Amino acid sequence: GENVEQHPSTLSVQEGDSAVIKCTYSDSASNYFPWYKQELGKGPQLIIDIRSNVGEKKDQRIAVTLNKTAKHFSLHITETQPEDSAVYFCAAHTGANSKLTFGKGITLSVRP
Amino acid sequence: NAGVMQNPRHLVRRRGQEARLRCSPMKGHSHVYWYRQLPEEGLKFMVYLQKENIIDESGMPKERFSAEFPKEGPSILRIQQVVRGDSAAYFCASSPSQRGNTGELFFGEGSRLTVL
Numbered sequence: 001g002e003n004v005e006q007h008p009s010t011l012s013v014q015e016g017d018s019a020v021i022k023c024t025y026s027d028s029a030s031n032y033f034p035w036y037k038q039e040l041g042k043g044p045q046l047i048i049d050i051r052s053n054v055g056e057k058k059d060q061r062i063a064v065t066l067n068k069t070a071k072h073f074s075l076h077i078t079e080t081q082p083e084d085s086a087v088y089f090c091a092a093h094t095g096a097n098s099k100l101t102f103g104k105g106i107t108l109s110v111r112p
Numbered sequence: 113n114a115g116v117m118q119n120p121r122h123l124v125r126r127r128g129q130e131a132r133l134r135c136s137p138m139k140g141h142s143h144v145y146w147y148r149q150l151p152e153e154g155l156k157f158m159v160y161l162q163k164e165n166i167i168d169e170s171g172m173p174k175e176r177f178s179a180e181f182p183k184e185g186p187s188i189l190r191i192q193q194v195v196r197g198d199s200a201a202y203f204c205a206s207s208p209s210q211r212g213n214t215g216e217l218f219f220g221e222g223s224r225l226t227v228l
Binding site: 042 | 116154160168171203217219220222
């Protein structure tokens with residue numbers, strides 16, 4: 001089955017700096033890669049996603065890039081703000097499967 | 113539109129009791145997924161259901177755990193004879209389509225089970 005890995009487990013940046021979070025996946029058949037943000041005590045919220053037919057997608061301060069050859073994808077957050085502090089999960093989805101496989105998550109801390 | 117509704121938000125049980133967690137999907141969604149999250153861990157898939165059907169239960173423990181999504185009413189995740197290791201946050205997500213046409217899941221706020 002699919003295996004999604006996220007490293008490191010924590011990331012701390014200064015407010016205003018950029019943050020990059022990387023994930024790798026194992027199943028070359030995976031074709032949908034969402035990113036979720038989870039704030040303390042809440043459920044995961046979809047913030048951006050990308051499909052395998054594109055290499056990059058941007059939505060205001062966040063962007064996602066996908067390298068299918070290397071089987072990795074990254075979340076980029078520019079001009080970070082304290083409210084960006086949360087746990088971020090990447091996931092991969094294969095058309096043949098019925099579930100999303102998640103990475104373990106990374107805790108992003110934005111220092112004021 | 114109301115989002116995915118889960119209740120109870122917090123549940124405390126003693127070892128050996130039963131826990132029932134309920135999930136109402138978003139309006140128009142007919143596919144429900146249950147995930148478990150342990151402290152400091154990611155989201156682990158448990159089960160995927162459509163109305164009256166279990167599609168994929170590969171992540172469900174073989175004993176004590178069961179799930180259903182009846183024709184009428186919410187989806188129920190049932191844990192019998194709970195043990196301390198069952199303490200976790202249980203998240204429900206819904207999707208308007210089965211597979212990767214979207215793959216997009218919308219999550220509820222979770223039910224946090226504590227077993228004493």
